[in-house]
Amino acid sequence: MTGNKYPLSTQLCINGKLVDSHSSERYSLFNPVDDSLFCDQVQYAAAEDVDAAVEAAEAAFKGPWRKFTATQRGEALVKLSALILEHKEELAYLDGTPTGKTAAITEAEFAASILRYYAGWADKYPGESYPGEDGMVKIVRQEPLGVCVGINPWNGPIAIMAMKLGPALAMGNVIILKPSEKTPLASNRLAFLASESGILPPGVFQSLSGAGATGAMLASHMRVRKVSFTGSIPTGKKIQEAAAKSNLKRVTLELGGKSPSGIFEDCDFDNAVWWSVFAITQNTGQACYAASRVYVQEGIADKFVEAFTKGMSEKINELAPLADKTQLSRVSSFFQRDAGKTQILVGGKQHGDKGCYWEPTVFYNPEKDAQVYNEEIFGPVACISTFKDEEEFLRLANDTEYGLMAGVFTQDINRAMRISSELDSGVVGINCVSTISLQTPFGGSKQSGIGREMSHYALRSYSEPKTVLINMNY
Ligand code: NAD
Numbered sequence: 001m002t003g004n005k006y007p008l009s010t011q012l013c014i015n016g017k018l019v020d021s022h023s024s025e026r027y028s029l030f031n032p033v034d035d036s037l038f039c040d041q042v043q044y045a046a047a048e049d050v051d052a053a054v055e056a057a058e059a060a061f062k063g064p065w066r067k068f069t070a071t072q073r074g075e076a077l078v079k080l081s082a083l084i085l086e087h088k089e090e091l092a093y094l095d096g097t098p099t100g101k102t103a104a105i106t107e108a109e110f111a112a113s114i115l116r117y118y119a120g121w122a123d124k125y126p127g128e129s130y131p132g133e134d135g136m137v138k139i140v141r142q143e144p145l146g147v148c149v150g151i152n153p154w155n156g157p158i159a160i161m162a163m164k165l166g167p168a169l170a171m172g173n174v175i176i177l178k179p180s181e182k183t184p185l186a187s188n189r190l191a192f193l194a195s196e197s198g199i200l201p202p203g204v205f206q207s208l209s210g211a212g213a214t215g216a217m218l219a220s221h222m223r224v225r226k227v228s229f230t231g232s233i234p235t236g237k238k239i240q241e242a243a244a245k246s247n248l249k250r251v252t253l254e255l256g257g258k259s260p261s262g263i264f265e266d267c268d269f270d271n272a273v274w275w276s277v278f279a280i281t282q283n284t285g286q287a288c289y290a291a292s293r294v295y296v297q298e299g300i301a302d303k304f305v306e307a308f309t310k311g312m313s314e315k316i317n318e319l320a321p322l323a324d325k326t327q328l329s330r331v332s333s334f335f336q337r338d339a340g341k342t343q344i345l346v347g348g349k350q351h352g353d354k355g356c357y358w359e360p361t362v363f364y365n366p367e368k369d370a371q372v373y374n375e376e377i378f379g380p381v382a383c384i385s386t387f388k389d390e391e392e393f394l395r396l397a398n399d400t401e402y403g404l405m406a407g408v409f410t411q412d413i414n415r416a417m418r419i420s421s422e423l424d425s426g427v428v429g430i431n432c433v434s435t436i437s438l439q440t441p442f443g444g445s446k447q448s449g450i451g452r453e454m455s456h457y458a459l460r461s462y463s464e465p466k467t468v469l470i471n472m473n474y
């Protein structure tokens with residue numbers, strides 16, 4: 001393609017080189033700001049490419065990467081982090097353009113900080129040893145798994161890439177990333193740069209752009225030892241099934257959400273309004289942890305609904321578009337299905353006549369069987385309902401198969417702590433919601449996922465304990 005700010009890395013990155021796929025099919029990416037063509041030459045990995053990448057990964061794992069000490073792995077991650085910062089505009093352009101993301105540079109900076117965080121862990125993750133009075137010295141080592149795969153979504157592609165690369169490489173694994181078909185270019189490019197710059201030996205970090213079929217081949221590959229998946233619940237279930245049916249590879253699943261947030265009468269009102277609007281409009285609502293179900297206590301309901309609706313309306317010219325036409329038609333389909341089951345206070349339609357913009361939308365007191373109330377919409381669309389007391393809030397908040405994030409807004413610390421322990425959720429925010437921290441585990445309960453990313457919990461999931469028993473009795 002001509003006219004692009006940076007070359008478009010449409011080829012696969014296998015064993016440190018950009019190579020053509022064995023498939024001759026090519027795919028297009030469009031810019032959702034104005035529907036213009038961005039790239040029409042994206043390559044998708046075929047079965048031969050998947051096998052070649054797994055072979056190169058195994059060779060790197062048994063060969064040059066094994067020779068890196070833990071400290072050297074940490075140093076490599078520091079350099080990889082710096083490489084992301086050096087190329088942050090380019091990476092942001094490659095993945096931000098086909099999804100219309102305005103905050104892609106900030107996301108690349110966050111990705112760099114994730115790698116720096118894991119760089120620190122590489123030579124600090126301890127093993128264990130136990131008393132040897134019985135004549136046995138017992139040691140537990142944390143060993144790498146080998147060839148790992150990260151299958152990624154499009155909504156936070158650069159940060160999620162780092163969430164998989166960081167812990168996998170820190171623990172001494174090698175990794176193949178399969179980026180979303182909507183955001184393939186930054187992943188291919190970073191894998192190439194990491195090897196070209198000499199930071200990582202070829203085969204340690206590879207990238208295979210592709211659709212679901214490429215992901216499925218990796219999830220069922222007999223020589224892949226772990227798959228870490230971020231994406232939707234239906235795909236997560238297929239991946240777990242493929243892993244079980246092939247070689248029982250380890251599986252981490254980071255899936256969707258329909259997160260609740262409870263606004264109590266004694267909250268700091270302006271803080272609660274700010275977070276509630278931010279939660280469902282950041283990344284145009286295309287965030288797994290978006291608090292899309294807002295519950296407000298009856299005594300402040302009128303005032304809060306008015307302020308929240310005003311805050312949402314004011315975002316109209318600030319929001320980036322939805323990621324593409326598929327996402328636009330997905331969001332709009334909810335409105336046709338649920339006609340009559342809810343009242344729309346603001347929004348509810350496409351914004352403008354070009355691109356994929358959607359008006360920030362607020363549904364008021366939707367019926368409890370409405371799809372907008374129960375399903376992840378993945379757009380700037382919130383449902384707001386009222387509740388009487390703590391008990392009712394908890395019943396409503398927990399009445400879902402999702403369990404990724406929840407929020408509670410109150411100035412009563414006892415209430416906040418009580419509610420945080422009763423919410424079925426992997427993460428609970430008190431006086432904040434829909435946010436993430438480097439140092440703490442992130443992931444969901446119930447159908448929102450299995451396992452955790454971020455923090456040292458992720459290191460566990462990229463390693464396996466090996467017990468060594470030393471007999472001192474002979
Ligand atoms: P998706 O499930 O459609 O696709 C995710 C990835 O899986 C893509 O790379 C896709 O090509 C691949 N894939 C599709 N079918 C596959 C198969 N059968 N086998 C293997 N791989 C396959 O999800 P999406 O639309 O890209 O992302 C949006 C979803 O991701 C939302 O549900 C969102 O909540 C979730 N998400 C979760 C988190 C989290 O940390 N919990 C973070 C971001 C996004």
